[in-house]
Amino acid sequence: MSKISKRPTIRMPTTEEDKAITAAAKSDPDAQPLTPKQLKAMVPIRALRGRPKSENKKLLVSVRYSPEVVAYFKSTGEGWQSRMDGVLRKYVTRHSRSA
Template identity: 70%
Template sequence: MPSTWIDPDDAPELDAQFFREADLYQGDQLIRRGRGRPKLASRKVLLSVRYSPEVVTYFRQTGEGWQSRMDAVLREYIQRKA
């Protein structure tokens, strides 16, 4: 039968960087995402916009990520007009 023992000296050191990059949970609930992900070169702008119900319904029916697809369609429109 193979051994299941793990030498604790092989565990990574839990330093300040580890905790900065870690996700923070309270029980099963995610409180804050870790900082270990690279930052995007261009950040998106948060704003309030009104679209016709048909447009929103169409994109929502495409499933998860519909807002990103909507953004891609608008970017494509800009490229064609430039």
């Protein structure tokens, strides 16, 4: 374990230092402050990552199927889980209408 367990102290700039930093940043043409319109258009990076949210969320469950059923669907190639879901959805549709 490290002998230094304290986090470093953060020292905030004084008002004069802050003004000098702001003036230097504003004088740089490549580092101009964002306009209110640009700030309003910003989105958290978390919202942009990953797959878009589906309107039809699926549930994560653990199910055991017969080996021959899994082997058949796997033999149909990529997307076999989606095809299996489609077959089950058709079954539900057919059987819920006749009930």
